[in-house]
Amino acid sequence: MARRWIAIVFGSVLLLAVLAIAGIASLFLISSSANDVRYDFVSPSGRVDLYLIESCEYEGCTHQAVIEQPGVQGEPIQVRCGLDIEASEPIFTSLDVQWADNEAAVLVSFGRNSEERSISIDFERDCNL
Numbered sequence: 680m681a682r683r684w685i686a687i688v689f690g691s692v693l694l695l696a697v698l699a700i701a702g703i704a705s706l707f708l709i710s711s712s713a714n715d716v717r718y719d720f721v722s723p724s725g726r727v728d729l730y731l732i733e734s735c736e737y738e739g740c741t742h743q744a745v746i747e748q749p750g751v752q753g754e755p756i757q758v759r760c761g762l763d764i765e766a767s768e769p770i771f772t773s774l775d776v777q778w779a780d781n782e783a784a785v786l787v788s789f790g791r792n793s794e795e796r797s798i799s800i801d802f803e804r805d806c807n808l
Contacts, residue, residue: 727782731762786798
Protein backbone atom coordinates (compact mmCIF):
# COMPACT_ATOMS: atom_id res chain seq x y z
CA MET A 680 0.00 0.00 0.00
CA ALA A 681 2.86 2.39 0.82
CA ARG A 682 4.42 1.77 -2.59
CA ARG A 683 1.20 2.78 -4.29
CA TRP A 684 1.11 6.12 -2.38
CA ILE A 685 4.77 6.76 -3.18
CA ALA A 686 4.07 6.11 -6.87
CA ILE A 687 1.04 8.41 -6.83
CA VAL A 688 2.92 11.24 -5.07
CA PHE A 689 5.99 10.83 -7.30
CA GLY A 690 3.82 10.75 -10.44
CA SER A 691 1.92 13.87 -9.34
CA VAL A 692 5.15 15.77 -8.63
CA LEU A 693 6.58 14.71 -11.98
CA LEU A 694 3.41 15.78 -13.80
CA LEU A 695 3.41 19.17 -12.05
CA ALA A 696 7.07 19.69 -12.92
CA VAL A 697 6.41 18.95 -16.60
CA LEU A 698 3.43 21.32 -16.62
CA ALA A 699 5.47 24.07 -14.94
CA ILE A 700 8.27 23.72 -17.50
CA ALA A 701 5.76 23.79 -20.36
CA GLY A 702 4.12 26.90 -18.87
CA ILE A 703 7.40 28.73 -18.49
CA ALA A 704 8.44 27.81 -22.04
CA SER A 705 5.14 29.10 -23.43
CA LEU A 706 5.60 32.38 -21.54
CA PHE A 707 9.02 32.84 -23.14
CA LEU A 708 7.56 32.18 -26.58
CA ILE A 709 4.69 34.59 -26.05
CA SER A 710 6.81 37.35 -24.53
CA SER A 711 9.55 37.27 -27.14
CA SER A 712 8.84 39.91 -29.72
CA ALA A 713 8.97 38.64 -33.27
CA ASN A 714 8.15 42.14 -34.49
CA ASP A 715 11.62 43.56 -33.89
CA VAL A 716 13.29 44.63 -37.11
CA ARG A 717 16.94 45.68 -37.25
CA TYR A 718 18.53 47.67 -40.07
CA ASP A 719 22.32 47.74 -40.32
CA PHE A 720 24.42 50.59 -41.72
CA VAL A 721 28.19 51.05 -41.90
CA SER A 722 29.96 54.41 -42.00
CA PRO A 723 31.94 55.31 -45.14
CA SER A 724 35.24 54.54 -43.37
CA GLY A 725 33.91 51.23 -42.02
CA ARG A 726 34.81 52.13 -38.42
CA VAL A 727 31.30 52.86 -37.09
CA ASP A 728 28.26 50.61 -37.34
CA LEU A 729 24.74 51.90 -36.89
CA TYR A 730 21.81 49.62 -36.12
CA LEU A 731 18.31 51.05 -36.26
CA ILE A 732 15.80 48.91 -34.39
CA GLU A 733 12.03 49.15 -34.69
CA SER A 734 9.91 47.19 -32.19
CA CYS A 735 6.15 47.15 -32.67
CA GLU A 736 3.61 45.83 -30.20
CA TYR A 737 -0.12 46.41 -29.69
CA GLU A 738 0.48 49.75 -27.95
CA GLY A 739 2.63 51.15 -30.75
CA CYS A 740 6.21 51.14 -31.98
CA THR A 741 9.45 52.12 -30.29
CA HIS A 742 12.66 53.00 -32.07
CA GLN A 743 16.26 52.99 -31.00
CA ALA A 744 19.70 53.38 -32.48
CA VAL A 745 22.71 51.31 -31.52
CA ILE A 746 26.11 52.73 -32.35
CA GLU A 747 29.08 50.39 -32.37
CA GLN A 748 32.57 51.80 -32.70
CA PRO A 749 36.06 50.77 -31.66
CA GLY A 750 37.08 51.62 -28.11
CA VAL A 751 40.44 52.86 -26.85
CA GLN A 752 42.05 49.43 -27.12
CA GLY A 753 40.21 48.43 -30.30
CA GLU A 754 37.44 46.45 -28.63
CA PRO A 755 33.95 47.24 -29.98
CA ILE A 756 31.79 49.48 -27.80
CA GLN A 757 28.02 49.60 -28.25
CA VAL A 758 25.86 52.48 -27.09
CA ARG A 759 22.07 52.45 -27.32
CA CYS A 760 19.91 55.53 -27.56
CA GLY A 761 16.18 55.85 -27.86
CA LEU A 762 14.74 57.79 -30.76
CA ASP A 763 11.83 60.15 -30.18
CA ILE A 764 9.60 58.87 -32.97
CA GLU A 765 5.90 58.30 -32.35
CA ALA A 766 4.25 55.64 -34.48
CA SER A 767 1.43 53.14 -34.10
CA GLU A 768 2.67 50.98 -36.98
CA PRO A 769 6.06 50.30 -38.61
CA ILE A 770 7.49 53.38 -40.31
CA PHE A 771 10.96 52.21 -41.25
CA THR A 772 9.71 50.93 -44.60
CA SER A 773 12.13 53.14 -46.51
CA LEU A 774 15.37 54.20 -44.86
CA ASP A 775 18.23 56.39 -45.98
CA VAL A 776 21.21 57.29 -43.78
CA GLN A 777 23.55 60.20 -44.51
CA TRP A 778 26.71 60.27 -42.41
CA ALA A 779 28.37 63.47 -41.20
CA ASP A 780 31.95 64.01 -42.39
CA ASN A 781 33.40 63.12 -38.99
CA GLU A 782 31.06 60.09 -38.68
CA ALA A 783 29.84 61.35 -35.27
CA ALA A 784 26.29 61.98 -36.48
CA VAL A 785 23.77 60.81 -39.06
CA LEU A 786 20.64 62.10 -40.71
CA VAL A 787 18.08 59.32 -41.02
CA SER A 788 15.29 59.73 -43.55
CA PHE A 789 12.41 57.31 -43.19
CA GLY A 790 8.80 56.99 -44.11
CA ARG A 791 5.77 54.94 -44.85
CA ASN A 792 3.78 55.45 -48.03
CA SER A 793 4.16 59.13 -48.94
CA GLU A 794 5.05 60.36 -45.43
CA GLU A 795 8.77 61.16 -45.54
CA ARG A 796 10.31 62.24 -42.23
CA SER A 797 13.84 62.64 -40.94
CA ILE A 798 15.67 62.70 -37.65
CA SER A 799 19.24 63.70 -36.93
CA ILE A 800 21.25 61.71 -34.42
CA ASP A 801 24.37 63.25 -32.91
CA PHE A 802 26.05 60.32 -31.17
CA GLU A 803 27.66 62.39 -28.38
CA ARG A 804 24.68 64.63 -27.70
CA ASP A 805 21.86 62.10 -28.14
CA CYS A 806 23.50 58.84 -27.07
CA ASN A 807 25.99 59.90 -24.37
CA LEU A 808 29.11 58.51 -26.03
